[in-house]
Amino acid sequence: MDFGFSQEQELLRSTARKFLENECTSGFVRARMEEPAGVTDEFWAKLAEQGWLGLIYPEEYDGTGLGFVDLTVLMEEMGRVVMPGPFFSTVLLGGLAIREAGSPTQRKEWLTRIAAGQAKATLAWTEPSARWDAAGVTCTARDDKGRFVLNGTKLFVPDAHLADAIVVVARTGEGKAEDGVSLILVPKATRGVQVKLLPTMDQTRKLCEVTFQDAAVPADALMGVKGKAWPTLARVVERATVALCAEMCGGAQRVLDMTTDYAKIRIAFGKPIGTYQGVKHKAADMLVDVENAKSLTYYAAWAVDENSPEAPLAASMAKAYVTDAYRKVAGAGIQLHGGIGFTWEHDLHLYFKRAKSSEFTFGDATYHRERVAQLINL
Amino acid sequence: MDLSLTPDQETFRATVRSWLKTNMPREWKPTGSSEIPRAGQYDFLRRWQRTLFDAGYIGLTWPKEYGGGGLTFMEELILQQEMALAKAPPILNVLGVGMGGPTIIAWGNEEQKKRYPPKILSCEEIWCQGYSEPNSGSDLASLQTRAVKDGEHWVVNGQKVWTSFAHVADYMMLLARTDPSVPKHKGITYFLLDMKLPGVTVKPLRQITGEAEFNEVFFDNVRVHESQVLGGVNNGWAVGLTTLMYERLTLGFGLQMRLRIALEGLLELAKGMEKSGRVVTKEPVMRQKLAQLWIDTECLKYTGARAITKLLRGEMPGPEASTGKMAWVDTHQRLQEIAMEIEGPYSQLVKGSDWAVEGGVWAHSFLRSRANSIEGGTTEIQKNIIAERVLGLPKD
């Protein structure tokens, strides 16, 4: 047993840290928050150059063919700097769905371009009902003379305004909730697709409303078997969830670092505030949260890589815990900074808001605890 | 990253598993709550530990020449997991195995290392820990029990308190002040004290549970031979710290295992009880709480695995090594609270009532769990240590 990172992974970590500290400064993040794109072409090209956009794609599609434990390292570092932009939506939602369900042609077309930084993608799953279960999928894709015609509204779709391809979760048949769900690859340029950028609390994560009004795509836009996409979707989401957890861990760790650094230099009553137990004990609690969050995330990443039967359980355990942990740690970070932590100027709010947006991505802690209960046969 | 076992380790697991199947004592009725040695079970537990010793299933990481197995933490971990799965009885000589032995192996001279550790493992000699005093608990270094040199002997006077197992112990890990003229950490010596020496008096103290598991120990001119000093005169603080380190480590393993046993027991309990006509496990709020316990219990396992990996690689323990006790305390105390919640009004009934659920064991373990955040260093002290040593915040 060896439950730690390899030398190569530690190297990836230090490379990523150095790169992101230079390229993804607080100034860069804030500039991206103010504009719709959330990313610059230059920055995106650099991510491609590093090989990170294709990190988890097979080599035949110009990827690096690495796994989720490797990705965990990278995601932690990205979370550490609250990296904005469509990395998550492209690589882990749209791209991963294509990797898991796409035909060889779809993979060839999209994964190679994603890896090269030439295309962006996303996943349009949730709807105004904000449900994570199959019954929440009401958007339809009608089979119409060798075409699929889509109708419906998707909400909370990350970065749809930037995506070249939208993987749409749509209902192609009647039947049980999980039956009849299909994945359809819709080029954004398709007529009848309308994307509206939504103002969000976490400006580093752009969310969209996507509406389909008789949007027609050819039959070969179908990914995988018609009506049988639910298990694939679950697999994609499970993996994306684990990656999200890693990103959250990185953010939480950074908040803890910022807070302990501050507690060492901020003087009140003639001493650094870190001298006082009210501060010390809170910081110790934060450390417990951060370390536990990492333990569960690393396990989930390993389980996913190994295709372990425990992977769904591991992913839900991680998301439930990490969600609470990041929220608590980010809140405590603000508290221990006093008034300065409440300002726009200080970076803490970026983490606090990221914790919040991540909390409600792919189900909050309550949702995942219930899943854990089901998976352990309660 | 690889959580799988080597073929040798898999074989070891299989061997332990089948051994446990054949050797689990018939009279042992595992209860759901977390098992700690209880007064009425001492004779039975002594025999059980002996059985483990004879089979080589205790002290796995100790060197062979001192009675151990000469194996790695991996085998220890596997053993602990299998014991948990089998709901095996607890170890009686837990302080000797968890702390005394490792400290003697780390600091003892050859004679001491040959003499004591094997009998600790076999349970021929039970050990207790004489650290806390009426006026020194968290601030242990302020202890006042005195040892004064007289020829080849040290004469000990003073008092210890909260001494678990002192009433059955053959030996005590004793910290006493041997030089009051130097700063408090520098004048303490670690003694291996024979509890049968004249002048040692043990008075049981009744606990919150009604049982007497810990004691007061009085020393009245107890003459301890100088050969019983461990690790050098006035070096007791450093020696004692080793003990605390081992305590965390072994407790880490053992505690996760106990927690897992308790959790499985709790889930059984929940499946068998109803609230407002609905099975507890079908009640949404309880499902949330039970799932969280499951997550927290599993989490301890993986945090432990991270710490062990560092050990196996020969690296310094990272922050994850220090958070385990706190996380365990929190989870276990919550688990016991939830047991009471599941039982509802029945939680009020204790041993002796026909209506008591599972003979009232959960009421007992619930009460006992209150000590978790006090024994082995209070939670407040743990947080101070984490904040100062791991996070580098300034000392008071």
Ligand SMILES: Cc1cc2nc3c(=O)[nH]c(=O)nc-3n(C[C@H](O)[C@H](O)[C@H](O)COP(=O)(O)OP(=O)(O)OC[C@H]3O[C@@H](n4cnc5c(N)ncnc54)[C@H](O)[C@@H]3O)c2cc1C
């Ligand atoms: C929205 C808002 C509006 C405000 N409006 C006003 C206003 O109108 N007028 C005005 O004068 N002020 C105002 N304040 C300031 C507010 O009163 C201070 O922020 C507050 O007193 C804390 O001081 P500080 O920010 O300097 O934090 P610090 O004093 O630096 O404290 C930082 C952290 O250390 C902790 N800490 C400090 N000393 C100790 C100790 N001895 N023991 C344990 N913990 C300690 C604190 O609890 C905090 O968590 C406002 C603040 C906010 C957020």
Ligand SMILES: Cc1cc2nc3c(=O)[nH]c(=O)nc-3n(C[C@H](O)[C@H](O)[C@H](O)COP(=O)(O)OP(=O)(O)OC[C@H]3O[C@@H](n4cnc5c(N)ncnc54)[C@H](O)[C@@H]3O)c2cc1C
């Ligand atoms: C069931 C049980 C078994 C035990 N077995 C043994 C044994 O076998 N051998 C042995 O030697 N001891 C044993 N102990 C004693 C245990 O180690 C002590 O109780 C513990 O170290 C706390 O000391 P105290 O009781 O004197 O409390 P105190 O030190 O008086 O603490 C009282 C309260 O003040 C807090 N406090 C103290 N100092 C600080 C500080 N600096 N900052 C913040 N808070 C502080 C504490 O956290 C605690 O909440 C046992 C205790 C229990 C409950």
